[in-house]
Amino acid sequence: MNTSKSIDVWVERELSADAKRKRLLPAFEVDDDVNRLASVIACGRVPVITGPSGVGKTAIVHELIRRSQSDAGFKQLYKRRVIQVSIDRRHMASKVGESVGRMFDAFVESLKQSWRPHVVFIRDLDLAYTFDLESALASLAECEKVTLIGEGSVHGIAGLLEDTESLQRKFITVEVEEPDHDRTIRILRAWTSHQRESENRLFSDCAVQESIALTHRFLGRDLMPRKAIDLLENTSANVPKNVTIESSHVIDRFCTTHRTPRMLVEPRIRLDLGALREEYTREIVGQPEAIDAIVEMIGIIKAGLSDHRRPMGVFLLVGGSGVGKTHLAHLLAKHLFASPDRLVRINMADLGAGGDADRLFGCGSAQESAARRGMLTMRILGHPFGVVLLDEFEKANAAVHDRFLQLIDEGAFINGDGEFVPCRSLIFIATSNAGALGDATPFGFKTGEAFGTAAKCALERSFRFELLNRFDRIIQFKPLDRSANRQIVRGEVEKLGRRFGLIQRHLVLQADDAVIDWIVEKSFDPEQGARAVRRAVERWLTTELARVMVQEFPPAASRISLMLKGDQPVAVVLPNGDDGADLTPSPATLTSQIGRHTNHRVGAGFSKPQPAIQKP
Numbered sequence: 028m029n030t031s032k033s034i035d036v037w038v039e040r041e042l043s044a045d046a047k048r049k050r051l052l053p054a055f056e057v058d059d060d061v062n063r064l065a066s067v068i069a070c071g072r073v074p075v076i077t078g079p080s081g082v083g084k085t086a087i088v089h090e091l092i093r094r095s096q097s098d099a100g101f102k103q104l105y106k107r108r109v110i111q112v113s114i115d116r117r118h119m120a121s122k123v124g125e126s127v128g129r130m131f132d133a134f135v136e137s138l139k140q141s142w143r144p145h146v147v148f149i150r151d152l153d154l155a156y157t158f159d160l161e162s163a164l165a166s167l168a169e170c171e172k173v174t175l176i177g178e179g180s181v182h183g184i185a186g187l188l189e190d191t192e193s194l195q196r197k198f199i200t201v202e203v204e205e206p207d208h209d210r211t212i213r214i215l216r217a218w219t220s221h222q223r224e225s226e227n228r229l230f231s232d233c234a235v236q237e238s239i240a241l242t243h244r245f246l247g248r249d250l251m252p253r254k255a256i257d258l259l260e261n262t263s264a265n266v267p268k269n270v271t272i273e274s275s276h277v278i279d280r281f282c283t284t285h286r287t288p289r290m291l292v293e294p295r296i297r298l299d300l301g302a303l304r305e306e307y308t309r310e311i312v313g314q315p316e317a318i319d320a321i322v323e324m325i326g327i328i329k330a331g332l333s334d335h336r337r338p339m340g341v342f343l344l345v346g347g348s349g350v351g352k353t354h355l356a357h358l359l360a361k362h363l364f365a366s367p368d369r370l371v372r373i374n375m376a377d378l379g380a381g382g383d384a385d386r387l388f389g390c391g392s393a394q395e396s397a398a399r400r401g402m403l404t405m406r407i408l409g410h411p412f413g414v415v416l417l418d419e420f421e422k423a424n425a426a427v428h429d430r431f432l433q434l435i436d437e438g439a440f441i442n443g444d445g446e447f448v449p450c451r452s453l454i455f456i457a458t459s460n461a462g463a464l465g466d467a468t469p470f471g472f473k474t475g476e477a478f479g480t481a482a483k484c485a486l487e488r489s490f491r492f493e494l495l496n497r498f499d500r501i502i503q504f505k506p507l508d509r510s511a512n513r514q515i516v517r518g519e520v521e522k523l524g525r526r527f528g529l530i531q532r533h534l535v536l537q538a539d540d541a542v543i544d545w546i547v548e549k550s551f552d553p554e555q556g557a558r559a560v561r562r563a564v565e566r567w568l569t570t571e572l573a574r575v576m577v578q579e580f581p582p583a584a585s586r587i588s589l590m591l592k593g594d595q596p597v598a599v600v601l602p603n604g605d606d607g608a609d610l611t612p613s614p615a616t617l618t619s620q621i622g623r624h625t626n627h628r629v630g631a632g633f634s635k636p637q638p639a640i641q642k643p
Contacts, residue, residue: 182445349556
């Protein structure tokens, strides 16, 4: 390969040409950073700009190039060919058998032999460590015809420099931090002014303020100014050109993108905490303390009063099986994102071994990127604002528990790949049966002070005091009594009436009180709680309902009644009336219809698909 081709194959972008054609976007409020880079270059050293993603590292380098192409004061850069290269891009484009190391050696030699001086900006310089490019990189840094600029993560650049003395002498790191609130406002105002001049896009100052407020509150994993600019750019793409973008447009776009209820983010919409509490109470039976804690947290999020130094909420829910701990986490995800599928669930029982802390938070010595970053980093990708369920938390190894101390305290953690992973826009819900462990009497059968004391002792046997002290709330879930079980049975039957097979055929389901009581008796199990209820409804009611639907094929808009005949529930298709009158059949009619349905065996389990249930 000739010299020119050896260089061009690495070129990701020709920045000098883009600068001449005014294709390099300006960066704002970066004079100090640009001057620091220029000063390092003037001293014959190599500036390496570091910092977390989103703070504007690449934008600062581009601004330096944009200015230098028209200002002779930047003599090492003025009118030189400036190329942007990426080690990762070259690696991904390489063919089978091609070595990144050999290709980089050829690239360096071609730059040395070229008649033309170059400025080379390597935007992922930290990967030189991964591909063992240190020697060739040191040689390139010493070449007088080449001005080198690098960019990379703080951790990656530190690893690169500490192992190569020649690079330590030549390379100077220039760290860029996330701008504070006032500087962010100035950057965004300058950016919107440029948008007005170059694109004829108009942004109100309220839109700027809203973009900062929303991304600050709910997108804790991303950093300013990029996350606020991204929101404004996405908003402008969905608003006609001649319309000034207001805060309402920004809120609309944010809610659409992140599937967040508008009532949660729109300051002018009143949130009725009482109505929210009632809604949760219908779903989570017999656990008023848990409901109060979650509703109070939602109110704090709505008011914008969450402590931005920590996760939005960290709860430990303790109690026996089937009392609603996991269901509460699903319900919270449903309310915050309109879908329980937005829940990130991690089974902590799988992390009980000694090395599992590295599995969860990342292992620095691992070969694969995913293993270095860790399971938690990979699972919360794409969930900048979400609910993380840590199921059976007590079964995780003590080293795993210890790593959560930093995460809860600082709202972030550093994974095995050296990434700073913010978790400040996440809600962590840990569940535990620890209150039931080690006691002869199951947790929850005690009452009053004994109940709280037993639970506390059991928790202290499973968790260090320092960890327990980090939770916002530790909530004891009480066992379900018969009254609570009856509410759950009624709720499960209502959900059965909303399944797809009934809705599709416009069938209305109604249930007799005797059937509800019968299911309560069949399913009451303090140790299994609501799980026993769901199994009983599936086994006795869903199968019977399915049998009638597939054998008799009721006409559309029919009512199907679940009632008790002898010692088993039966489903009966009620006759339709022509005048909209009461469709309840006479006792004689019911008797004759029930008689036709009693010669069958009520079997086990039918599965799920979702008209409102009516009580006869």
